[in-house]
Amino acid sequence: MLAIRLQRVGRQGYATYRLAVQEASRHPSSGRVVAYVGSYNPHTKEANVQVELAQKYLDNGAQPTPRVVKLLENAGVKLPKWVKKADVKSKTIRNAEKLRRNQPKEEVVEAPVEEIAEEVATEEPAAEEVAETPAE
Numbered sequence: 001m002l003a004i005r006l007q008r009v010g011r012q013g014y015a016t017y018r019l020a021v022q023e024a025s026r027h028p029s030s031g032r033v034v035a036y037v038g039s040y041n042p043h044t045k046e047a048n049v050q051v052e053l054a055q056k057y058l059d060n061g062a063q064p065t066p067r068v069v070k071l072l073e074n075a076g077v078k079l080p081k082w083v084k085k086a087d088v089k090s091k092t093i094r095n096a097e098k099l100r101r102n103q104p105k106e107e108v109v110e111a112p113v114e115e116i117a118e119e120v121a122t123e124e125p126a127a128e129e130v131a132e133t134p135a136e
């Protein structure tokens with residue numbers, strides 16, 4: 001059985017992929033490749049797919065991997081009915097009660113203006129006393 005899968009190429013730390021058609025029982029890096037139907041760069045999200053060639057192998061029963069299904073859909077390849085599309089993952093949040101947005105709101109108590117004025121008035125004489133003392 002044939003599979004359409006991603007084959008990693010590119011330098012270390014900067015992977016790019018080829019869309020390879022090969023035997024499903026073989027490893028992607030060591031198995032004999034029947035054909036290359038495109039390429040994918042995950043850093044720029046650029047995918048080049050030969051639509052007619054990919055369509056030919058899909059019509060003849062090649063099984064695409066879930067990521068390849070997404071790439072083929074975006075390229076405009078008409079997928080057969082038997083191709084399974086991956087479900088949309090929904091991430092659950094652990095310990096949601098610890099999130100800041102779920103904490104009870106703390107009410108900010110504002111001091112009256114008169115108290116603030118008194119605090120400012122008491123601080124100013126202290127600054128004047130320091131200025132009046134002679135420097136040695």
